[in-house]
Amino acid sequence: MAEPILSVNGLSKRFKFDAGFFAPEDKYVYAVNNVSFTINPGEIYGLVGESGCGKTTTARLIVRMYRPDEGSILFTDAGGSRHELEHSEGAALKRAREQIQYVFQDPARSLNPRMTIGEVLLSGYRYASTWPGKTQATEEARVLLSAVGLNPDDMYRRPPDFSGGQRQRISIARALLMKPRLLICDEVVSALDVSIQSQILNLLLKLKDEYHLSMLFISHDLAVITYICDRVGVMYRGTIVEEAPSRTLIENPCHAYTRYLYSSIPRLGGTPAAGQSAVQDSPYRGVRFDPTQKPAQAEFAAVKELGDRHRVLDSLLL
Ligand SMILES: Nc1ncnc2c1ncn2[C@@H]1O[C@H](COP(=O)(O)OP(=O)(O)OP(=O)(O)O)[C@@H](O)[C@H]1O
Ligand SMILES: [Mg+2]
Incomplete structure (x- = not known):
């Protein structure tokens, strides 16, 4: 099997917060505790x-917006070189990070309303090590606008002219312009109507094949996650x-928390979901x-291996 694109091992991060002058000791928020997973080439891994x-803290650790307290982040770049991102600095970190692009939940806030779409698309790219010059970059941007289902001449319009779904397409085009290997999608459809959600999810599946991407896909929505992801970490x-392949997770959720998540999904017509009664007795209720x-x-806590890449924590972690 090919080498994983990303391999995260034992990642932990806590944030200190101000508990006030009279607090007897420092207080922390324990955001990420001992997280490990891998993403293989062409795979969509969900959290x-x-x-x-x-979830977001894990993603931000991977792009090194934060430095982890513990753990390692191993990234294999397009040339096959491996980077220990937890130690990377300077130009090496910058180059590795170009190949890991982040798409955010709220395209309205991440797109400057005063810039044209062309300026938005090229704003990050012009500082990248892969910048091919303005003429070539503009041509690439036009091709990408078509690839995400927009018109190349949308280059000359501004973000407020577009709907939420279209703005998310622009954000995806901007990320792909950097020629990433790994795309991190953090709640990218959460702010959109359900019908638009499925259009964006199908677009991501299409682009994954066309641009040979791997993805870390983050959502609080189990239905969205199991639709688009090959494997999922709960x-x-x-x-x-x-952690299990999507199908296994749907058919055989083993951890009490996974079962609780499933049984909390509201159903049309009040028909109980599989295991709905479990919600009443769940320790997480x-x-x-x-x-x-x-x-x-x-x-x-021990991790039980159940076969077929299915593993479950042997503890409730309440
Ligand atoms: N920069 C920060 N400083 C202090 N605490 C933070 C910071 N970022 C996140 N946290 C805290 O860490 C915990 C995890 O937050 P995180 O944003 O990673 O969760 P999430 O799973 O992405 O949630 P959501 O679904 O709401 O986006 C939360 O308790 C949050 O308040
Ligand atoms: Mg988040």
């Missing part, structure tokens, strides 16, 4: 879990409690975890 479980309290308490079991 799913409720708000605050550490996160709770900063830890992956279960009504539980709101405290992120300032480190889940003690996270480091020591």
